[in-house]
Amino acid sequence: KLMKVFVTRRIPQEGMKILSAAGVCEVSLWDSDEPLPRSELLKGVQGVHGLLCMLSDKIDAEVLDAAGPNLKVISTLSVGFDHLAVDEIKQRGIRVGYTPNVLTDATAELTVALLLATARRLPEGVEEVKNGGWSSWKPLWLCGYGLSGSTVGIIGLGRIGLAIAKRLMPFGVKRLLYSGRTAKSQANEVNGEFVPMDTLVSMSDFIVVSCSLTPETQGLCDKTFFSKMKNTAVFVNSSRGAVVNQEDLYEALSSGQIAAAGLDVTTPEPLPANHPLLTLKNCVVLPHIGSATYSTRGTMSALAAQNLLAGVQGTAMPSELTL
Ligand code: GLV
Numbered sequence: 635k636l637m638k639v640f641v642t643r644r645i646p647q648e649g650m651k652i653l654s655a656a657g658v659c660e661v662s663l664w665d666s667d668e669p670l671p672r673s674e675l676l677k678g679v680q681g682v683h684g685l686l687c688m689l690s691d692k693i694d695a696e697v698l699d700a701a702g703p704n705l706k707v708i709s710t711l712s713v714g715f716d717h718l719a720v721d722e723i724k725q726r727g728i729r730v731g732y733t734p735n736v737l738t739d740a741t742a743e744l745t746v747a748l749l750l751a752t753a754r755r756l757p758e759g760v761e762e763v764k765n766g767g768w769s770s771w772k773p774l775w776l777c778g779y780g781l782s783g784s785t786v787g788i789i790g791l792g793r794i795g796l797a798i799a800k801r802l803m804p805f806g807v808k809r810l811l812y813s814g815r816t817a818k819s820q821a822n823e824v825n826g827e828f829v830p831m832d833t834l835v836s837m838s839d840f841i842v843v844s845c846s847l848t849p850e851t852q853g854l855c856d857k858t859f860f861s862k863m864k865n866t867a868v869f870v871n872s873s874r875g876a877v878v879n880q881e882d883l884y885e886a887l888s889s890g891q892i893a894a895a896g897l898d899v900t901t902p903e904p905l906p907a908n909h910p911l912l913t914l915k916n917c918v919v920l921p922h923i924g925s926a927t928y929s930t931r932g933t934m935s936a937l938a939a940q941n942l943l944a945g946v947q948g949t950a951m952p953s954e955l956t957l
């Protein structure tokens with residue numbers, strides 16, 4: 635008898651091919667690029683053995699109840715899992731698959747691109763070229779900040795944080811600081827110095843947030859945090875929006891407390907087009923595209939499909955989330 639699985643969005647064909655080739659499941663797909671309404675999620679999961687979801691789908695007790703007792707596996711097309719009520723899920727004996735490692739390089743590249751674009755004011759420059767604001771070469775115009783000789787602070791030196799550090803060091807970074815729960819042995823690959831958060835915040839010319847969203851990191855970057863940063867420092871976040879208190883960030887950016895911010899993640903997503911942060915020239919906001927290369931999304935899709943298949947069949951998953 636075929637296992638029922640529900641896929642909550644169109645995903646790259648790599649994953650769909652794996653699901654159909656396996657011949658063990660009957661796939662129903664929310665066949666759209668747009669998120670499905672909550673009511674459709676609650677309907678779609680009814681009686682399924684497996685669920686393949688996105689980071690924009692909140693999987694909580696209500697969804698698990700709607701799915702019922704058949705549900706064996708939740709496979710998310712993401713490395714982050716803050717959208718999953720993991721305790722509820724584990725309590726019910728449901729396994730979780732996710733996509734670490736395969737998106738590390740793409741996310742690190744995007745983070746470096748965002749850091750440089752923010753520090754060197756690329757979006758502002760592009761805008762001036764288009765709107766006629768480029769009147770001549772000007773010694774004082776569109777100056778920003780460079781990495782050479784700088785101190786970089788990375789909050790969360792995990793897989794992605796380390797990959798970011800490795801890419802930044804060749805720009806001539808002088809000191810690489812990091813903070814988090816514990817010192818990491820892999821930090822020696824980038825001469826990273828484990829320091830208290832306060833030290834990192836006050837000494838860094840660039841602060842990169844690369845930690846996961848947990849109760850401890852929620853709202854970590856707040857008024858107090860920004861008040862300790864240098865006025866010339868650039869703040870970059872490619873983890874989760876909720877690590878940042880956005881009202882406090884707006885205040886810090888508009889008052890000149892900090893130089894600039896680059897965000898690939900916000901709360902909510904999408905950020906409404908009239909949001910105050912979008913009125914600021916020194917804030918560069920991207921639409922959560924850290925892992926968005928063709929190749930990486932294809933690989934994520936394949937991995938999420940393999941995790942799902944292993945989950946419904948009760949075999950070893952390529953990437954199981956164990957907590
Ligand atoms: C993206 O943010 C992910 O968690 O994969």
Ligand code: GLV
Nearest residue numbers: 713792793794795
């Ligand atoms: C995510 O993959 C991380 O550990 O940084």
